[in-house]
Amino acid sequence: MTGRDSQSAAAPGNEQPPGPSAGAAPPDTGDLDGVDEALALVGPRPDDGTGPAADPVPPTGGGPGPHRRRAAAWPAARARAGQAGHAAVPRTRRVPLDEALGQVLAEPLAALCDLPSFDTSAMDGWAVAGPGPWTLRGDGSILAGHGDSGPLPDGTAVRIATGARIPPETTAVIRSEHARVDAAAQQLHADREVTPGQDIRPRGQECRTGDRLLPALAVVTPPVLGLAAAAGYDELLTFARPRVEILVLGDELLASSLPHDGLIRDALGPMIGPWLRALGAEVLATRRLGDDAEALHRAVTTSEADVVVTTGGTAAGPVDHVHPVLRKAGAELLVDQVAVRPGHPMLLARLATGKYLVGLPGNPLAAVSGLLTLAEPLLRGLAGRPAPAPYSAPVKDEVHGHPHDTRLVPVVHRDDQLVPLHYNGPAMLRGTAAADGLAVVPPGGARAGDELEVLDLPWATLAPWTPSDTGRCFT
Ligand SMILES: Nc1nc2c(c(=O)[nH]1)N[C@H]1C(S)=C(S)[C@@H](COP(=O)(O)OP(=O)(O)OC[C@H]3O[C@@H](n4cnc5c(N)ncnc54)[C@H](O)[C@@H]3O)O[C@H]1N2
Numbered sequence: 001m002t003g004r005d006s007q008s009a010a011a012p013g014n015e016q017p018p019g020p021s022a023g024a025a026p027p028d029t030g031d032l033d034g035v036d037e038a039l040a041l042v043g044p045r046p047d048d049g050t051g052p053a054a055d056p057v058p059p060t061g062g063g064p065g066p067h068r069r070r071a072a073a074w075p076a077a078r079a080r081a082g083q084a085g086h087a088a089v090p091r092t093r094r095v096p097l098d099e100a101l102g103q104v105l106a107e108p109l110a111a112l113c114d115l116p117s118f119d120t121s122a123m124d125g126w127a128v129a130g131p132g133p134w135t136l137r138g139d140g141s142i143l144a145g146h147g148d149s150g151p152l153p154d155g156t157a158v159r160i161a162t163g164a165r166i167p168p169e170t171t172a173v174i175r176s177e178h179a180r181v182d183a184a185a186q187q188l189h190a191d192r193e194v195t196p197g198q199d200i201r202p203r204g205q206e207c208r209t210g211d212r213l214l215p216a217l218a219v220v221t222p223p224v225l226g227l228a229a230a231a232g233y234d235e236l237l238t239f240a241r242p243r244v245e246i247l248v249l250g251d252e253l254l255a256s257s258l259p260h261d262g263l264i265r266d267a268l269g270p271m272i273g274p275w276l277r278a279l280g281a282e283v284l285a286t287r288r289l290g291d292d293a294e295a296l297h298r299a300v301t302t303s304e305a306d307v308v309v310t311t312g313g314t315a316a317g318p319v320d321h322v323h324p325v326l327r328k329a330g331a332e333l334l335v336d337q338v339a340v341r342p343g344h345p346m347l348l349a350r351l352a353t354g355k356y357l358v359g360l361p362g363n364p365l366a367a368v369s370g371l372l373t374l375a376e377p378l379l380r381g382l383a384g385r386p387a388p389a390p391y392s393a394p395v396k397d398e399v400h401g402h403p404h405d406t407r408l409v410p411v412v413h414r415d416d417q418l419v420p421l422h423y424n425g426p427a428m429l430r431g432t433a434a435a436d437g438l439a440v441v442p443p444g445g446a447r448a449g450d451e452l453e454v455l456d457l458p459w460a461t462l463a464p465w466t467p468s469d470t471g472r473c474f475t
């Protein structure tokens with residue numbers, strides 16, 4: 001990013017909520033190498049005129065009156081979206097293990113075999129029968145994967161590998177490092193006392209056939225895949241991923257190259273699909289429809305998806321077609337505006353077909369807000385996934401709030417604290433791109449040290465760098 005770019009990003013917009021963590025950039029300090037500025041950590045900053053006295057954001061929906069009354073409180077909106085998802089009858093599918101990651105089990109995982117399925121050597125060493133010393137059985141080693149090697153007569157020993165079947169009549173396994181071979185006498189001597197059963201994993205130690213290993217609704221994680229395979233599964237019965245179609249609205253959007261002549265790049269087409277996939281959805285398509293009410297009506301009423309997600313067109317501008325199209329399509333509005341900043345024009349509707357539509361506002365961070373407020377709980381419900389327990393963490397710096405509405409503010413976790421990020425204005429993604437979560441700031445704001453609920457971003461644990469990693473170039 002060039003100095004000029006960062007200055008233009010820093011210009012305080014009149015759509016910002018007031019206060020130190022509002023979307024405007026920090027003042028030009030001149031001595032930054034650009035990285036902290038680009039990552040935009042919010043700290044206390046001098047009064048730049050956007051402080052609490054100025055609240056240029058109208059309360060909700062562009063003004064007081066009917067809009068304000070219509071807006072659902074943020075927690076209520078999330079709850080309603082989750083309920084809508086859970087109300088739908090989930091589709092189940094039997095899928096091969098390598099397609100099941102991240103899905104939810106639609107039935108308990110019951111062991112299809114004993115684990116271990118035979119008495120197994122836990123160590124490389126010697127299988128012995130009875131008290132020593134033992135005469136060496138002269139037929140080589142028993143290796144993992146070998147079949148039945150016949151019983152071990154009392155007073156004999158045979159070499160055995162970790163994971164190999166224990167021969168019948170074996171009383172113990174002695175680790176190689178705990179025994180000596182008398183080659184001349186062809187005998188094995190133990191260096192220490194031998195306890196019956198030592199280093200033998202008995203059949204069924206972990207589970208018996210039919211034991212319930214995991215309940216229905218467990219999320220399929222990599223260890224679940226491993227456990228399922230060990231317990232004999234080739235496929236798992238899971239709730240199908242909800243199918244989503246994304247309709248990107250706006251004649252002003254370019255799919256490539258640089259902005260020109262009032263046209264801008266589509267920031268949501270490339271972002272929403274991958275984000276929804278990270279939330280467990282199957283994305284059927286992302287289509288750009290421009291500002292064409294007819295095309296939108298056709299797309300909404302003929303979509304094969306369980307959930308249609310639109311971007312833009314949720315407000316009341318001359319080409320904002322989402323509400324009129326939903327009316328014409330006979331849809332029922334379940335949530336129409338939410339008392340949250342950014343993103344308050346977001347909506348959730350049930351279509352005449354029983355499928356759902358999530359209308360995300362066009363401003364990019366407002367769309368993220370709609371994604372986390374409505375799409376995430378809806379998809380979670382449709383996929384049969386339980387809600388994660390909410391968690392909170394102390395915020396490092398003061399964060400000004402909206403007088404009436406919840407704010408969602410991009411943050412990074414650092415030293416067990418949440419550090420709010422700049423560039424959090426409705427039209428900006430720069431703060432969110434550096435974030436690992438969004439903090440939920442209640443109406444009225446938060447003081448340094450206050451605990452705030454955090455919505456983790458799905459890739460939070462994958463981030464290869466943190467904003468303290470100032471050694472990297474951020475271009
Ligand atoms: N009179 C009022 N006007 C607006 C209000 C209001 O309360 N009263 N609310 C503002 C807020 S807040 C938002 S958010 C937007 C929501 O509007 P729409 O959902 O109808 O979105 P658009 O008008 O289509 O676009 C808004 C903004 O976002 C840009 N945009 C749209 N799509 C994309 C995209 N795919 N990639 C990048 N940028 C996109 C678009 O060009 C506009 O700048 O309404 C406000 N107006």
Ligand code: MOO
Nearest residue numbers: 342343344366426
């Ligand atoms: O405040 Mo809007 O919902 O721009 O983002």
